[in-house]
Amino acid sequence: MEAIAALPALVHRVSERADPDRELVARFLGGEREAFDALVRRHQKGVWRLVRRYVRSDADTADVTQQVFVRAFKGLAGFRGAASVRSWMYRIAIHASLSWLRDHKREQPADIDDDALIEPPSAPVRIAEGEDGVRLRRAIELLPPKQKLVLELRVYDDLPFKEVAELADCSENTAKVNFHYAVKRLRDILGVGHGTRD
Amino acid sequence: MARATDELLTAYLDGVAELTADERKRVEAVLADAATRADADATRELLGQLRALPGEGHEPDWAELERSIRCAVGPAMPRPWWKRWQWLVPIGALAATAAAALLWLHGAPEQAIAPRPAAVAPAAAVAPVPVQEPAAAEPSLVWLDDDAIDVDQIDPGSIEVPETIATGDSDALVLVPTTDLDWVDQLDDKSLERAETWLENKKT
Numbered sequence: 001m002e003a004i005a006a007l008p009a010l011v012h013r014v015s016e017r018a019d020p021d022r023e024l025v026a027r028f029l030g031g032e033r034e035a036f037d038a039l040v041r042r043h044q045k046g047v048w049r050l051v052r053r054y055v056r057s058d059a060d061t062a063d064v065t066q067q068v069f070v071r072a073f074k075g076l077a078g079f080r081g082a083a084s085v086r087s088w089m090y091r092i093a094i095h096a097s098l099s100w101l102r103d104h105k106r107e108q109p110a111d112i113d114d115d116a117l118i119e120p121p122s123a124p125v126r127i128a129e130g131e132d133g134v135r136l137r138r139a140i141e142l143l144p145p146k147q148k149l150v151l152e153l154r155v156y157d158d159l160p161f162k163e164v165a166e167l168a169d170c171s172e173n174t175a176k177v178n179f180h181y182a183v184k185r186l187r188d189i190l191g192v193g194h195g196t197r198d
Numbered sequence: 199m200a201r202a203t204d205e206l207l208t209a210y211l212d213g214v215a216e217l218t219a220d221e222r223k224r225v226e227a228v229l230a231d232a233a234t235r236a237d238a239d240a241t242r243e244l245l246g247q248l249r250a251l252p253g254e255g256h257e258p259d260w261a262e263l264e265r266s267i268r269c270a271v272g273p274a275m276p277r278p279w280w281k282r283w284q285w286l287v288p289i290g291a292l293a294a295t296a297a298a299a300l301l302w303l304h305g306a307p308e309q310a311i312a313p314r315p316a317a318v319a320p321a322a323a324v325a326p327v328p329v330q331e332p333a334a335a336e337p338s339l340v341w342l343d344d345d346a347i348d349v350d351q352i353d354p355g356s357i358e359v360p361e362t363i364a365t366g367d368s369d370a371l372v373l374v375p376t377t378d379l380d381w382v383d384q385l386d387d388k389s390l391e392r393a394e395t396w397l398e399n400k401k402t
Contacts, residue, residue, distance in 0.1 A: 155248045
């Protein structure tokens with residue numbers, strides 16, 4: 001019976017130990033510089049995609065992504081491990097993106113994407129996006145900020161609700177509820193499933 | 199369907215493993231209803247569409263981005279703040295010691311403090327000053343009838359004190375007795391005015 005009772009703690013400990021991010025952080029803190037490069041390789045795509053949703057230009061997104069990792073590099077020595085490394089980095093990314101937006105508020109055109117002026121989107125993207133895609137993106141833009149953040153972190157970044165809650169500064173249950181209302185509102189905007197219950 | 203359970207429906211459809219056993223049971227109970235199941239199917243479809251959306255923008259060359267990050271970060275390993283500030287500890291201790299010493303000096307009695315040297319004038323302007331020997335105790339001389347008398351050498355017993363002083367007869371010591379001032383009362387107004395004018399002039 002005692003062994004069964006200790007099982008959840010054991011599973012938790014094993015999963016903690018198996019987390020490659022934590023292992024990389026430990027190696028980095030032990031003086032292994034290459035461990036940070038491995039962290040960059042693991043998270044640069046996720047960070048870039050998250051930043052790109054705020055910063056509407058590819059070039060600026062690359063700059064902000066770089067800033068995120070520079071901040072992470074400097075702050076990793078003080079990483080306490082309360083959250084996962086990924087959500088810690090994503091938090092830095094959200095802050096860096098918001099501060100970039102604040103600094104470049106006047107430069108940002110209301111509707112025109114910077115890249116749209118330089119290079120047209122490639123044909124496959126345009127086809128894949130289609131009218132439905134455009135409608136969906138527009139509908140997401142209409143969501144309240146908190147619901148939008150929770151939905152994007154969950155759907156685009158594939159984060160578990162626990163990490164979504166950490167990044168959205170709310171409880172896990174609130175994150176689930178926000179996710180529900182975000183999807184419900186999207187359905188209302190798009191006119192999907194008129195039989196929505198509440 | 200209870201409101202709380204309804205709010206968990208989308209989370210259930212998107213990640214059943216992230217709900218507690220109790221929450222799962224409650225949601226599954228309401229999913230027995232056909233209308234709720236149809237609603238759930240529509241939600242699943244929308245979630246699928248959202249996930250199928252291509253990422254925004256054009257993804258960069260990841261190897262190039264990694265290189266640029268490595269360049270921006272630099273080769274040096276970051277040091278934790280407590281290591282960066284380690285040098286402050288001895289400096290802080292020194293400053294604290296100096297402050298304590300200053301406080302002690304200010305609090306000490308004045309005689310304990312060494313006298314400050316006088317402001318030194320430029321060397322060229324200073325004329326050589328003969329060094330003075332410390333003055334010996336000078337005699338307390340009093341001139342009396344063309345004779346210098348050292349007061350310290352006088353034997354108090356040899357002094358002749360007049361009888362009136364020795365006995366403390368105050369009436370006998372008064373040089374001008376008050377009774378002799380009766381003449382003031384006999385002065386007329388003119389004389390008094392003149393006297394007052396004279397006194398005023400004296401004052402100014």
